[in-house]
Ligand code: FES
């Protein structure tokens with residue numbers, strides 16, 4: 262077994278084997294011995310590897326990691342390391358109120374402190390449910406000790422009456438069926454629950470699958486690992502290999518800052534676009550980049566990703582689910598296809614010590630129905646569009662989910678292609694939306710645009726996933742399944758709605774959405790990348806003056822200390838919703854005193 266380079270001391274030796282400070286060494290050693298470890302294990306310069314455990318009963322999407330961690334330990338041990346498992350603040354997307362996004366930065370902060378303050382030479386980041394992946398990667402970026410991602414993998418495919426039911430995506434369909442009176446509430450629960458048949462994270466290309474694909478493309482997990490379904494035997498195998506590899510990474514001193522380069526982030530944008538990835542990806546990926554000190558902004562998503570075709574046929578943009586994606590070749594097959602078209606920086610390093618080009622060169626897709634070639638792409642130009650105007654400085658639109666119905670209804674005017682104009686109906690938060698959407702007085706028809714505000718990082722702490730608003734039930738019964746939706750919040754990555762979202766600055770931060778009133782006419786031009794309320798500047802200035810006089814757009818009181826702390830420090834969605842002071846700290850492992 263290779264040892265670390267001669268003369269190089271492991272970080273953990275400052276705790277367990279420090280001749281300069283025998284008193285403290287004894288104190289550190291005695292407490293770690295008390296569960297049966299030997300001095301030989303602690304003091305033989307074995308790399309000490311943390312297993313950052315995100316699974317728990319509260320976080321069922323990642324609960325499988327409680328089992329996988331055993332295989333990780335075996336891998337660590339077989340490579341000569343010592344494993345110390347510890348909990349990460351739980352994040353469960355659908356169970357956490359008011360929104361799980363509130364916890365991404367909290368889990369990040371907690372993990373930074375653990376990685377910085379304890380005797381760890383490297384860490385295995387267990388990821389899965391949406392925000393667990395960015396939280397872990399952001400912390401690894403800040404601390405910069407050797408780190409490797411192990412995703413838990415998606416659930417098996419869901420099925421109902423012979424049709425695939427994808428997690429999240431089925432919810433949007435089921436709520437429409439409920440509104441149209443096609444199912445009752447018990448039927449609603451049965452249909453939704455059918456989409457979650459096994460351990461694992463969401464089986465659609467929602468935020469979980471997207472972010473784990475991103476982790477792999479960034480080079481932070483072993484190639485081919487992201488898409489393996491949670492119950493497959495290969496999950497255990499890759500857990501073991503991940504444990505083995507992190508020990509070698511410590512010996513090689515291969516750190517996140519060596520892997521998370523601008524090239525790696527550009528690869529992530531291209532792949533996210535090609536897979537029809539989540540609208541949450543730009544937020545999280547921009548956040549990770551900031552924590553490692555790589556310049557990346559929302560404009561990069563359009564510049565690098567918009568012209569990438571959709572080549573993966575997974576829900577919500579397509580038909581299939583996680584099992585087919587894995588069987589077709591998963592992330593390496595997507596990268597392979599993109600490499601053939603010169604869209605990947607092949608020299609970007611990855612955690613296995615090789616480049617992404619080396620890892621994916623022989624990984625052609627094995628099912629061309631699921632992972633397409635460019636000439637059979639599902640859609641051309643399928644990335645994210647960035648819009649600007651007097652309503653916000655930036656918002657994004659996921660073009661891969663613009664349905665033929667939506668395109669026909671809103672974007673096909675031959676004189677103004679890509680332009681939609683209509684009467685705004687404005688809601689202040691999800692409670693207001695639910696209370697009023699079916700109110701006949703609003704007179705909502707197919708020419709209306711639905712707006713929701715007060716749901717950004719400040720307005721609804723963490724930013725709520727509510728922008729994909731369902732039309733009034735009466736409209737659904739008439740066959741109108743989607744109205745254009747615009748908002749300063751987020752939406753689930755499992756949603757197939759082509760909303761314009763993540764608007765920054767949000768209403769609560771003084772954004773133009775705060776000035777909008779129901780009845781205003783709004784014009785959205787997808788070709789020019791504009792979104793504007795058609796009012797003269799003087800009128801907007803006057804509205805702003807009145808709003809400021811009345812104390813500004815209302816922000817509800819914080820319910821917990823963390824909500825207040827986060828509100829006082831957080832940036833807008835376009836900037837990754839990061840904690841402003843935190844991005845000033847990089848490579849903090851070197852500062853442990
Ligand atoms: Fe946890 Fe989708 S809700 S992965």
Ligand code: MG
Nearest residue numbers: 354391753754
């Ligand atoms: Mg979500």
